[in-house]
Amino acid sequence: MHLPRFEYFQPSTVEDAIHLLEIQKSGARLAAGGTDLYPRMKYGLTRPESIISLRDIPVTPPTLSQDGILNLDAFMPIKEVVNSRVILDNAPLLSEAAGRVASEEIRYMATLGGNLCQESRCLYYNQGHNFQFIEPCFKRGGDLCYFVPKGKKCLAVYMSDTAPALMCLNAKVNILGSGGEKQIPIEDIYSGDAKHPLELGPTEILSQINIAKLTGSAGWAYKKFSLRGGVEFAGVGVATVLQMGDGKKVCEQAGITVGAIAASPLRASNAESLLKGKEITDSLLKEAAKAAAEEIKVVPHHGYSTPYLQEILRVQTHRALGTAYERVGVVSQK
């Protein structure tokens, strides 16, 4: 397996990058860390004529604005997201989730923006198609699905670890394009269609991530379920935030988001409302976990069955809520 041939550009400003995207049209792909893109190119899943690398574009260190908004450069390496003091202090949920992305080696290469913009995955899709599954499925532009042969649409799963955390934190992202910059809630970058999970246009760049800082009376947790430690995508990833009132007993706001079970992270709204305005007890957390597992419909994937994932979703949500509650008042992760 090797990379196909392509033209390579390494601009040093975002403006140049966008300019290059415009010239190249849909034949070009951005490469940040390349850890999602290059393996797909080796499998022949995407065949860009040119690669526009973002590696020479300087990365702005994270800053906290006056009004408590954390601004993160999308080109920041995941490793720095894990270690950054400002992030640990203000959005520890993100550091925790980022620390569970892939492996140590990959975290040095991979970027936060790339992590959000990664493709959805499926066993039938993420492999070469030289002699297996040759006929293209929906996701490869064809008209069939190997996974659910009678299916009418693609069921590949979007498996980013940072996305559920960011959604749980109500993050907003900046999108830069030829028409200028816009800021949208992170939910809005998802199409809901596993075939093309992201709404970004061919000449758009995700440039910044903005998060309102967590206050001292909040607790958080990201629980990733995988069979192995080290390097493995999630079977289910659950992010939670419990925003408590002053007495730290009553939950003012709850966030529960789930990754790796659909074409985008999903929010367990019923479970969130169950918690809102209530005093936290373990039985309430159990009830919320149950509600989350009932309202979110998981897609079975990567060898896990539906009943199993549904149950794991419940268990992980309960555990994540439990940890979040324990952490209330402990602001920084380290």
Add this chain to the structure above:
Amino acid sequence: MAELDFVGKSILRKDGPDKVTGRASYTGDIKLPRMLVGRILRSPHPHAKILNIDISQALKLKGVKAVITSEDTLGIKAGFVETPRYPADQYPLAKDRVRYVGEEILAVAATDAYVAEEALSLIRVDYDPLPAVFDPDEAMKEGAPEIHPTHPKVKEPLSNIAGKTQSEWGDVELGFSESDYVREDRFESHLRTHGYLETQITVASYEPGNKLNLWTSSMGPFLKRAKLARLLDLPVSSVRVRKAYVGGAFGGKVDLYSHEFCAALLSMKTGRPVKIEASREEVFTAYRHGQPLIMEVKTGVKKDGTLLAQQIRVINNCGGYRGSGVVVIFLGWGYTMVPYRMANFKYEGYAVYTNNPVRGPQRGHGAPQMRFAVESQLDIIAEELGIDPIEIRLKNARESGEQLPNGDNVHNCGLKECIQSAAEHTQLKEKYGTGRTTASPNGHIRNGIGIGVSSYMSGSLIYPNSSSVSVKMNDDGTATLLTGALDVGQGAETILCQIIAEELKIPFEEIQVIAADTETTPVDIGSWISGNAYVTGNAARMAGTEVRKKLLDLAAEEMEANVKDLVMENKSVWVAGSPDKKISYRKLIGASIQKRRGDPIIGEGHWRTMRDEPFHPSLASTKGRWSENYAFDAQVAEVEVDTETGQVRLLRAVTAHDCGFPINPLLVEGQVDGQVSMALGHALMEEILMKDGHTLNPNWLEYRMPTIHETAKSEHINVITESYEVGRPYRTKEVGEGLVSALLGAIANAIYDATGVRLYSTPFSPEKILYGLGKIGRNQKVS
């Protein structure tokens, strides 16, 4: 007994420095002038007729130097087994019909990989798909799609039977009728693979004058040479297969593979060297994995736990050709007959063709699966009878000197000591049964402990059957060892040097090795029959003894002394009591050249296990002897089960094993640890997922091998039953396969101990455990 200086010592591996500094040269590092790159076109169908192959467009592509299809071959078949009963059954390139996804259709050689791959995309093959069958139960049914006709000797009305093994002694029916308790269970094992890091790779270079040179990642060059010569109709002496460092094999590189044949034929066609390297995906999808077995076990016991009768039926899903499928059903018999006494026994094993890729040996070659079944059932029986798992095993375990039903003898057998010491070391009796009843501090975690037992043969008779070793003295008093053994990372070269160092009292570092070259080194059994330490080791010892004798005779002559009175140490000889008047080997060699008409000092040694036995035992009837050395072990697993997620962690594995004696304790320890981690992966996470003959997870991400995070604490206890003495034959036992074999059952038993969930199939996945605990509905596997 004289003190040993080298044998029995934890000497660092000879290949260590090369490997850790990156100096080691693997087949992939070989670059020859004008070398071409070869690639293979594979079948996309699990079962189809090949109607037409059109290579014309590929041939027109610039840089393509040759394309070979079955028409370019001599039409000779090869097979893992090639006997009158089981003749060779697979063409190196498919002819007319394909029987599994990934089957080799043709190969191209081109100036680089890009061109070679483009050439493949320009080739058109027309197929007529045939009905396919993947499940062995289905494939056996009358009327199932026929992959090959049922073996002519099998008279039952079953389809797709590749081969059958039957064996029987005593009277099982009588045994069952005399039993107080009879138990019948069905166990299943899954498909998993070796996970060698170096993918399959070969460089072939054909030279004018009919010489074919081959470097290939393998487990021994002589079998490859014999098979290649036959397929190409070349004299055996025209084929030279040579060593490069090997990046792991674990049973997966024994047989001759199509890519080796293709590289050779492409080189012959083009007159240029050709390299073919399989991608990781090809290894996962089209190469040979281990064997998924279905094992039906019926056992009868007396109230006191004495085993009276056992009836076993094994069904092997063997893939589109026989591969080693007809061997594993024979071995399944062997792995059950050894550890425990059984007066009445009946065994039937079926290898069943399916439209899956062919299977090959994988470390343990069926033993982990068979032991899983037998050891699980033994615990079920013990519980029914109210006997503890240690007592029931001790009651039935074989002891030294016992004759096996096939005529083998276990000789010195430390099995009981293994069971006892493993149990004592882990306090198994005290802990057993407490995990399920004691609430853990962390509510949902349960602990469990379990034991398994296994026995493994150490060397048997398959081609090339014997090993020879030569040792030649150099003018400076050092020695050079020539062996056909291929060090696949297990330390073959290291232990052979230790033996020569011991026999000749030459420092270990000063022994040079020339290994695994069919042209320059003597024949060797290969690194796959668990006989290297015993068979090749004894050959080395004999060669050393011969040199030793020559040196001593010379020294006696030079010093006018009696051989009996001479002492050897550090490359010199003296008369006992007068170490100051020593004579160096260097001088002795000088003397030999001067006084014995230039006679160099060279020794040779030859060894064959069961020297009076003509062949390997019959694969069909098990008649004939199997081995003359049996290793034994007992393994205890301690696990932790998360009863909410169903996840199991192997916390600790204790291996008590009778390996005879360790030639190098450090290497033995490495073997123990490696096998523990392999068994862990087998038990808990590694699985090749397949759908209709296609592989769903052909990569390291989704084929979940354990990482450092899962690694269990591994401890071991050596039970020593044999010894080494300079100048005498020795009997040691294997350590490379038996210790992967008992742990699977031990883990299953420990999971039961922790949760009360009895698992009848591998892997012990979290889904099965939650299902067993009643927490989720039926396990409807979706990939």
